[in-house]
Ligand SMILES: Nc1ncnc2c1ncn2[C@@H]1O[C@H](COP(=O)(O)OP(=O)(O)O)[C@@H](O)[C@H]1O
């Protein structure tokens with residue numbers, strides 16, 4: 001493991017709004033969001049599909065511009081911060097280079113961010129995400145879930161100071177997902193990275209984060225912020241604890257899920 005000590009940045013999202021297009025055809029994705037990500041903490045973003053979560057993540061990554069407001073990462077713009085290779089982003093679509101092996105995709109991430117080669121760390125991370133033995137495989141030879149895990153390893157290999165994850169476990173099977181949910185935080189907490197995680201799994205949000213931010217339907221606005229406060233590292237046996245169950249139901253309540261009942265007869 002790299003011995004470099006990084007300190008996750010403070011991220012200030014101030015009055016950020018985003019409208020795609022103009023006039024009557026304009027789509028307001030984000031109303032106005034004020035949110036601070038504390039250094040070294042993990043914040044989970046949950047909200048209805050299409051509410052603007054990916055849009056917010058792209059703005060924090062410096063991959064898209066806000067229509068109003070601003071994002072500051074330790075006082076710098078996202079674009080400037082990203083240029084130094086201090087941001088890693090994992091989207092639901094893993095976007096690995098198809099002609100390179102998995103190990104070589106990770107090696108390229110190191111090179112592109114000006115990091116020294118680290119074959120041992122690459123092997124260790126691939127082992128961790130369950131891809132030991134697949135170093136030489138090409139992305140097309142792996143399943144969708146394996147490619148996603150490779151993309152997560154690629155994110156972590158550069159020791160980013162800011163980690164932005166957009167539903168990174170979407171295509172990963174439930175068992176592997178649970179294992180990654182329990183093991184990955186140990187890696188990014190050893191750094192300590194500031195992490196923003198978009199997920200549609202409330203259990204995953206509670207397991208991985210220090211704070212859960214619940215967003216409204218589009219245009220996204222903050223409905224609630226829920227401090228998680230469970231002992232870390234999180235363990236599988238916490239899933240059944242009253243505190244865990246209470247947190248999940250609080251988030252469900254803010255999302256309006258608890259008012260839906262499967263048994264309700266069609267009117
Ligand atoms: N590049 C784009 N151009 C126009 N509309 C977009 C674009 N990207 C996203 N949108 C719209 O903005 C809204 C929010 O999208 P998104 O941020 O992807 O939502 P989420 O990630 O929460 O599902 C949606 O209505 C979507 O159709």
Ligand SMILES: [Mg+2]
Nearest residue numbers: 053054055166
């Ligand atoms: Mg999205």
